[in-house]
Amino acid sequence: MLKDKVSGTTRNRHSQRYSKGADTRRQLLEVAIIAFGESGYASVTTRQIADTAGVALPAIQYYFGSKEGLYLACAEEIVGRYKTTTSETAQFAYTLLKRSVAPSEARDLLKRIFSGLTTLLVTSENSQLWATFVAREIREPGPAFEILFNNLWKPGTQLVAELVARAKGQQQADEEATIDALLLIAALVPFQTGRPIATRTLKWRQIGDAQREKILAAINRQIDRIAASKASAA
Amino acid sequence: MLKDKVSGTTRNRHSQRYSKGADTRRQLLEVAIIAFGESGYASVTTRQIADTAGVALPAIQYYFGSKEGLYLACAEEIVGRYKTTTSETAQFAYTLLKRSVAPSEARDLLKRIFSGLTTLLVTSENSQLWATFVAREIREPGPAFEILFNNLWKPGTQLVAELVARAKGQQQADEEATIDALLLIAALVPFQTGRPIATRTLKWRQIGDAQREKILAAINRQIDRIAASKASAA
DNA sequence: GACGAAATCTATCAGATGATAGACTTTTTA
């Protein structure tokens, strides 16, 4: 038997009897994140996942309790991976925010962050997979909404909003800066969630390094424009 | 019997025997657009639609042939409504584009268009319903993709791209202008597709007139910023 | 008023889906 169906961390209490299941569990998670991300919770069947993962159907119930349990486990797995990937930059940014930040400094850090985000969400094959999972759950709140909102979205938008405010010469993010931050983050949507239509509209066959540069240039233009409009009507 | 299952326009050929079904058909469409828009094709069951519409289950097969037929009919219905709603502004814009347009003129027209779009997609209750339908099909191409892409998305983005180019002092939309246009359109996403998370991030309880003004102000800021950056590195 | 097309209904089917039962296999431990 298995105790904690969701996190699955309760194994090897004081003497592990037999543990090979970690591989199967990981394999199921891997396949499920991709499948749920591509097609959504309702469209994916447990049989599809089990078949693709190369395991028998009841393995899902065995390791995750239910289809929904598997879905939640995917979200937790993603949060873990994301935090690992972005911890350096995030740490640096939070440290910076504690002291007074010059507008140009905030602007450059914004560019740096969005360069990383573009790579993470648009270019890198591996992260596209879970990025679609997150994007879907964020725009259509489901069982995993809270965990993704609190761990990914909320800290991310807050950071961007604070930096936008600094770039505009303010000391703290107000509502206007937060809205600008949302629009800036939304600039990634066409190339992540909206990839099929963006490539078609721009007549791109793929999004490679050349395209990545053009996207980044457009986002940097937008950051520069925000920074340039320092004294806003308030 | 009924001939054309999808468009359903083949009735009353030369002498209509008996026709009450138009009401039922309309009612099914109305309910289906909302349901598909809210939850997506796979998550909605034909029974849900039939029950909500207050008709028996086989009515869907009778009028639309199949669930997918109903879905396609929804898309056609939406295209019709959208064209009706936006034809004035669109006509005006296309006429304008035929002659040389001053940057300030293009900028103002952009603002006017996005003011209308914001009302259409964000404020107005009626259009939110089908807007979610369109947004979903656009980002996850399904059976109705082609019709929505060709009739709504393509002409819309082309128009915005041309105006963005003019606002930047160019005579024609190049790739950079098209990307800027995509980012501008993407600015609506947080408040349409991303409404639940945007309201939560901004601590808004609803999106009323006050919020609409703030959104519009942010979009206008972005348009002004684009127009201000006329001489871009090319 | 009778005929027939149009429309709507009840009942049912075949397949898919999430979940479970229970037998069998693998590995650890004592």
Place this chain on the structure above:
DNA sequence: TAAAAAGTCTATCATCTGATAGATTTCGTC
């Protein structure tokens, strides 16, 4: 080496889902 835990499998269940069959009702036409 035998007991026990962990893991995996086949077979099956109950339910849901899209679709169909076929009877019944509605209403314009002649």
